Amino acid sequence: MASYIIDKKDLKILLDKFLKEFKVYGPIKPGLDSSVDEIKSIDDLHLEYKSTIISPKKFFLPPKDTLFEFKIQKGNYEIKEIVNDEKFILFGLHPCDVNAILKLDEFFSGKFKDKYYQNRRKNSIIIALNCTQPGENSFCKSMNAGPFLYKGYDILLTDIDTKYLIEIGSDKGKKIIQGLKLNIASKNDLLKKEKKCKLANKKIKKILDPNWLPKLAEENLDHEIWIDLGERGGVAGSFPCLSCGSCSLVCPTCYCYDIYDTVDLSLKNGSRVRELDSCQLLEYGQVALGGNFRKDRKDRIRHWMFCKFGAAAGSKNSSCVGCGRCIRVCPSKIDITKVAKSLWRKK
Amino acid sequence: MAKKPKIGVFKLTGCAGCQMEIFRMEDEFLDLIKLFDISYWKMAKRDNDDKDLDIALIEGGISTPWEIEEIKCIRKNTKFLVAFGDCAIGGCIPSIRNWIPQMESEEIVYPDPSKICSTKVHGIGEYVKVDAELKGCPPHRKTILELLKSALLKIRPRLRQHPVCVECKFQGNACLITSNKLPCMGPVISGGCGAICPTLGRICEGCFGPMSNPNASALANIFRDIGLNDEDIKRKFRKYSGMSPEFRLEAGH
Ligand code: SF4
Ligand code: SF4
Ligand code: SF4
Numbered sequence: 001m002a003s004y005i006i007d008k009k010d011l012k013i014l015l016d017k018f019l020k021e022f023k024v025y026g027p028i029k030p031g032l033d034s035s036v037d038e039i040k041s042i043d044d045l046h047l048e049y050k051s052t053i054i055s056p057k058k059f060f061l062p063p064k065d066t067l068f069e070f071k072i073q074k075g076n077y078e079i080k081e082i083v084n085d086e087k088f089i090l091f092g093l094h095p096c097d098v099n100a101i102l103k104l105d106e107f108f109s110g111k112f113k114d115k116y117y118q119n120r121r122k123n124s125i126i127i128a129l130n131c132t133q134p135g136e137n138s139f140c141k142s143m144n145a146g147p148f149l150y151k152g153y154d155i156l157l158t159d160i161d162t163k164y165l166i167e168i169g170s171d172k173g174k175k176i177i178q179g180l181k182l183n184i185a186s187k188n189d190l191l192k193k194e195k196k197c198k199l200a201n202k203k204i205k206k207i208l209d210p211n212w213l214p215k216l217a218e219e220n221l222d223h224e225i226w227i228d229l230g231e232r233g234g235v236a237g238s239f240p241c242l243s244c245g246s247c248s249l250v251c252p253t254c255y256c257y258d259i260y261d262t263v264d265l266s267l268k269n270g271s272r273v274r275e276l277d278s279c280q281l282l283e284y285g286q287v288a289l290g291g292n293f294r295k296d297r298k299d300r301i302r303h304w305m306f307c308k309f310g311a312a313a314g315s316k317n318s319s320c321v322g323c324g325r326c327i328r329v330c331p332s333k334i335d336i337t338k339v340a341k342s343l344w345r346k347k
Numbered sequence: 348m349a350k351k352p353k354i355g356v357f358k359l360t361g362c363a364g365c366q367m368e369i370f371r372m373e374d375e376f377l378d379l380i381k382l383f384d385i386s387y388w389k390m391a392k393r394d395n396d397d398k399d400l401d402i403a404l405i406e407g408g409i410s411t412p413w414e415i416e417e418i419k420c421i422r423k424n425t426k427f428l429v430a431f432g433d434c435a436i437g438g439c440i441p442s443i444r445n446w447i448p449q450m451e452s453e454e455i456v457y458p459d460p461s462k463i464c465s466t467k468v469h470g471i472g473e474y475v476k477v478d479a480e481l482k483g484c485p486p487h488r489k490t491i492l493e494l495l496k497s498a499l500l501k502i503r504p505r506l507r508q509h510p511v512c513v514e515c516k517f518q519g520n521a522c523l524i525t526s527n528k529l530p531c532m533g534p535v536i537s538g539g540c541g542a543i544c545p546t547l548g549r550i551c552e553g554c555f556g557p558m559s560n561p562n563a564s565a566l567a568n569i570f571r572d573i574g575l576n577d578e579d580i581k582r583k584f585r586k587y588s589g590m591s592p593e594f595r596l597e598a599g600h
Contacts, residue, residue, distance in 0.1 A: 033521035054519045063517040239572075240565040244534040245509060249516040260505050263496060265378040276517070281509045282559040297562060331512075331524040331534055331569055 001168040004182035005189050008162055012042040017180060018089050022125065025059065026091035027052060032135060032328060039091060047092045047159075050135050055252030055325060056090055056097050057104060060120045061276065063249075067116060067259075069271045082271075084120060089176075092129045092157070095149035096140040096323040100252030101126070102152045103319055107255050116274070125172055128153040130193075132200050137324025139206035139337055145321035147200040160192040208337050210310075210318045212344070217311035220343050221302075229334065230298025236338035238330075241301045245278035247326035247334070248304055253319045254278070279303050305336060352401035352498065355387035356431075357421055359414045360441050360468060361407030365432035366390050368485040369404075375492060382499060400424055402498060404431040404481075408438040410468045422475040427498065430477045433484040433556050435470055438590045440484070442468040446585060446599070469590060482508070482537050484554040484587060490539050508559040510534050511551045514542035523550055528573045532583060535561035535593075553586055557593035567597045 006014060018024050019040070026039045027049035034049035036056050071078040093101075101121075108117040131140075131147040140146030149156055154173035158165040165185055168174050225235055234240050248254040258277040263270035277284055280301065285294035294300045303312070310318035320336070327335045356366060370391075372379070383402075387395040403425040409415055422428055433439035444452040445467050453460035471477060481490055490506055497504035511533035515522070523529040523545055531550040533542070537558040544551050557563075567580050575583075581599045589598035 033526055035519055053521050054516065058519075234565075239568050240562060242512075242534040242562045242565050243510070243560065244512040246512050246516055246522065249513065262493075263500070265375055265382065265492070265496065267496065267499060278509075278513070281513065283507055283509060295560075297560065329522055329525060331522060331531075332565060 001174065003168070003185040003190065004166040004177075005160075005163045005185045006166060006182060008164060011045075011164065014177070014180065015039070015042050015045065015091070018091070018176065021087075021176070023086055023088040024091050025056075025088060036090065036093075045091065047129055047157075048133075049092075050133060051094070051138075051323065051325065051328070053325075053329070054250055055100060055323070056093055057100065057252050057255075059088070059090060059124065060101070060104060060108075060117050061255060061257070063276045065116065065274045067272045067274055069269070070261075072268045085123065087123045087125075089125045089127060091127045093126055094131045094323075095128060095146035096131070096138070096143075096321040097252050098126060098128045098149055098152040099140075099143075099145035100321045100323070103253045103321070104255055125154045125176060126152065127155045127157065127173075130156065130158040130196070130200070132159050132196055134200060134204050135324060135328075136205065137327040137335075138204055139208055139322035139324065141201060141204045141322070142206070142208040143210055143318060143320055143322035145323075147204065148197045158193045158196060160189060160196060163189070165189055165193050206322075206324070206337055208322075208340060210320075213309040213318050213340060214311045216340060216343050217306040217309040223343060225339065225343055226298040226302045229301050229339065230296060234332065234334070235342050236335065238334040238338070239332035241280070241297055241334060242332055243280050243282065243297050243300060244331065245280045246329045246331070247336075248278040248280055249276060250325040250329050251308070251320075252323055252325070253308075253321060256284070258284075279307065301334075305339060308336060309340065351382065351384040353386040353399065354383045355397055355400040355403040355421070355425065356385070356390070357387070357397075357403060357405050357407075357417075358390065359405065359407030359418065359435070359471070360410040361432065361434035361439070363390065363406070365404075365406040365434075365483075365485040368488060368491065372488045372491070375488075379495070383495070397421065398424055400426065402427045402429060402495075404429050405435045405471055406431050408434040408441055408468050408470050409474060410441060410465050412464065412466065415466075415474055418471050418475050427478045428471075428475065429494065430471055430480045432481060432486055433554065433587055436472070436480050436482065436556060437470040437588050438468040439556075439587055442590045443585060444468065445590065479504070479506075481506075482539055482555045484556075487539050487541070506539070508537045508539075510558045510561070511536050511538045511540065511542050511545065511555070514538045514540070515545045515551075518542050518546045520545050523548075524569065524573070530570045530573060530575055530579075530583065532566070535563050535566050553583065553588065556588040557591050561593050563594050563597045 024039045027034045027046045028037045030046045032050045034052045066082050069080045108114040134147045153169040156167040256277045258275050286292045308320040387397045430436045453463050494504045523531045529550050532553040533551040536553045537555040584594045584597040
């Protein structure tokens, strides 16, 4: 499909067109601790952001989501599905986060189709932004998930100095820019993108070979590193894990959740709620009568890392996209790439 | 209609804030008295009966010999005993005085301490069997309602003891430890509050007590790393739950 360009100062025209038809969410702050929230005008949009605290998975798998409401009347149940039909645009997502959504797609569209997820996904339009300023914790390049994007977008923007290059990735993308007078991108513009891509790649300092990660996990179930991480010492300059769950809650590919019912004081009306959960938390592995599959902290941090390495449920592919959020958010300075490297070295 | 369950609300050594939290449930209060027979609650009514209670909510810890007798008596008269709030669970703020010699602390407060007869402050679990705990200083109304509704439905209440960090992330906050180098207690403290303090940019002080299986020593080391001295750290762990087994060492036992 054709590529276009737009002057940075004209971005408002593009956004205003979108705002007429859709809810638009985008980065609302600069820096590492940004957040993807509602954008009402061009002044709210901070495309120069580096990362967000919470990943955009919140738009498809909200931390707390009411699935349906129920009523008991004269012994009969009445159920009302809660369907969210809002059509929305995610504006300015980085490649790692788009790749993470593609991984979530796989999970929620497998043998069991999750209609709540799929519904939101169907209603979403992704306008991605290639990442020209990867942070010190990013290792997306190693995980094949950045800093530039090659799939999964409806529209893709690249910052080429005074302009944005606009590439179309789907019919949805084509449709939403219909009617706008955009200039076709020149060969030179496309070359500029290449250059930017090379520069961004060079900025990434965290490198890892993802191919050995699942194997590394399989072979090291009883490694002492897990005791260091869970109880004493820490690994490669970190403190031991606190089981605070932050790493998995901010992770764009962690999808585990808990489901429970609540009722009001009539004890007749209630709702079923899905809430984000984390395997780092003690209660996650708890079953009836107080049994627990992962009572020890070392087993929980091990499980989480193995899942990210790609070894969980017999998988062979890492579920991590290298966004670096878990590293930034960990109060104990635990760095999953350093743990992987320590395991590798101590083999 | 089946007989309404009988509830008693009792106060031992505490500030009455937990009981106030029941009053503050303005939207639910009228529904609650339809569902329960409030048999004993001195703060709310004149005539009180403490016999044959289905549920007793105990606010406050134990700090006198009389309270030891009282809690044993309540236990005998109650089917389901709830430690209602941090004081009842582990002594909470009143237990800060456990770290000062008894006489010395009495002299600070009373002009004539010879009339005072007190013991070290403990949670009620030190003396009687406790059936459920409602964490918090005071507990959040949502958790109070969850417990009462579950009692009526005879199901297990969903009272998760995950750390404050979980709710802090649900709120989308940046972490005060990693982004601001502030000594937040969130990683070892039970949630249930909705992470109100970190959401307002203030560190978690620890008012819901220890989470399930906290790593207190790791957090103490993190605090040392961001510049707190040993005395500061002790004070932080003593403030709300110094008597808890989970924080024993960090509180300086
Ligand atoms: S494991 Fe860490 S680096 Fe990998 S996707 Fe999750 S948050 Fe990002
Ligand atoms: S963020 Fe760090 S301390 Fe918290 S659970 Fe994850 S690895 Fe452990
Ligand atoms: S600010 Fe406090 S409660 Fe929030 S994530 Fe950080 S340590 Fe946890």
